[in-house]
Amino acid sequence: MHQDFESILKSSGQSVTKPRRAVFDALTRADSPLKNGEIAKLTPSIDRASVYRTLELFAKLGITTTTIRGWTPFTELAEPFKPHHHHMICERCGVVEEIESDTLEDMLTILASRHHFTLRSHTVELSGVCASCSKNLPQPTSL
Amino acid sequence: MHQDFESILKSSGQSVTKPRRAVFDALTRADSPLKNGEIAKLTPSIDRASVYRTLELFAKLGITTTTIRGWTPFTELAEPFKPHHHHMICERCGVVEEIESDTLEDMLTILASRHHFTLRSHTVELSGVCASCSKNLPQPTSL
DNA sequence: TATATATTGCGAAAAAGTCGCAATATTATA
DNA sequence: TATAATATTGCGACTTTTTCGCAATATATA
Ligand SMILES: [Mn+2]
Ligand SMILES: [Mn+2]
Ligand SMILES: [Zn+2]
Ligand SMILES: [Zn+2]
Numbered sequence: 001m002h003q004d005f006e007s008i009l010k011s012s013g014q015s016v017t018k019p020r021r022a023v024f025d026a027l028t029r030a031d032s033p034l035k036n037g038e039i040a041k042l043t044p045s046i047d048r049a050s051v052y053r054t055l056e057l058f059a060k061l062g063i064t065t066t067t068i069r070g071w072t073p074f075t076e077l078a079e080p081f082k083p084h085h086h087h088m089i090c091e092r093c094g095v096v097e098e099i100e101s102d103t104l105e106d107m108l109t110i111l112a113s114r115h116h117f118t119l120r121s122h123t124v125e126l127s128g129v130c131a132s133c134s135k136n137l138p139q140p141t142s143l
Numbered sequence: 144m145h146q147d148f149e150s151i152l153k154s155s156g157q158s159v160t161k162p163r164r165a166v167f168d169a170l171t172r173a174d175s176p177l178k179n180g181e182i183a184k185l186t187p188s189i190d191r192a193s194v195y196r197t198l199e200l201f202a203k204l205g206i207t208t209t210t211i212r213g214w215t216p217f218t219e220l221a222e223p224f225k226p227h228h229h230h231m232i233c234e235r236c237g238v239v240e241e242i243e244s245d246t247l248e249d250m251l252t253i254l255a256s257r258h259h260f261t262l263r264s265h266t267v268e269l270s271g272v273c274a275s276c277s278k279n280l281p282q283p284t285s286l
Numbered sequence: 287t288a289t290a291t292a293t294t295g296c297g298a299a300a301a302a303g304t305c306g307c308a309a310t311a312t313t314a315t316a
Numbered sequence: 317t318a319t320a321a322t323a324t325t326g327c328g329a330c331t332t333t334t335t336c337g338c339a340a341t342a343t344a345t346a
Contacts, residue, residue, distance in 0.1 A: 068211040116274035131259035
């Protein structure tokens with residue numbers, strides 16, 4: 001794993017540095033997407049600016065993916081550092097389930113090619129009401 | 144259109160107010176997703192804090208959807224205020240094309256129900272290389 | 287129109303993100 | 317392994333974005 005990560009840096013002409021290793025390690029240890037600020041706190045010896053620069057580089061190299069919740073971006077490792085998956089979020093209780101479907105993946109590629117695009121990456125986020133919430137709370141949560 | 148918007152507010156027990164109308168109008172006029180700050184600039188008579196509160200409410204009511212580019216959230220009107228679509232973004236030149244596919248939509252519903260979820264909303268964002276970019280720049284952009 | 291209450295604007299502050307530049311670490315090469 | 321070239325970092329100052337409490341105000345209801 002680490003090896004793969006360092007080869008990605010090297011093969012794209014980037015240096016293997018302490019901040020980059022630290023951020024990668026923090027993301028590896030995390031079991032869910034992290035805010036930028038959380039990543040910074042998990043790497044106390046690394047300057048905030050370097051964390052941001054690292055995160056931008058990782059995004060550009062496809063090492064990480066970022067999604068948004070509220071106004072806040074959350075980052076997690078992408079493939080092959082984490083198995084490919086998508087999220088299904090319950091809007092009542094917030095539970096997150098992982099989605100996997102080869103058929104979906106194939107379809108996205110086909111859709112892209114229909115637009116003459118070569119698909120390089122994608123995000124899919126589903127939001128709804130989970131089984132237990134629709135049992136227990138037949139009425140939508142009041143605002 | 145306006146009417147629909149106001150009924151959504153009323154039917155969920157919310158007041159129809161000047162800030163909410165202003166933000167909704169700004170989003171209606173926009174032809175692409177806007178940053179929070181851009182929305183605030185387009186509604187100069189509304190306090191920034193109220194813009195944020197309105198945007199949060201709209202998100203909760205499903206009036207808007209928010210996606211991320213870089214670290215910045217962009218908000219646009221959701222259905223039925225804007226026809227349902229998804230984005231295919233060229234990572235070289237940044238061009239955005241709109242994606243539409245009933246088959247995709249059906250599949251997402253099926254996937255959700257397989258997890259015993261009732262699908263309420265979703266986002267799909269594809270990122271790749273557009274036709275003209277793959278012609279003109281056969282090599283990936285250097286980092 | 288009067289009353290109850292939801293919402294706003296304000297002010298101040300915290301949090302998040304950005305930038306230039308000198309110091310330092312990394313890489314390549316001898 | 318030592319040296320030189322240069323990519324990257326940490327620092328510090330800054331800008332932008334987002335959040336909060338509370339008194340003033342607008343909205344809804346009757
Ligand atoms: Mn996928
Ligand atoms: Mn869709
Ligand atoms: Zn739930
Ligand atoms: Zn392009």
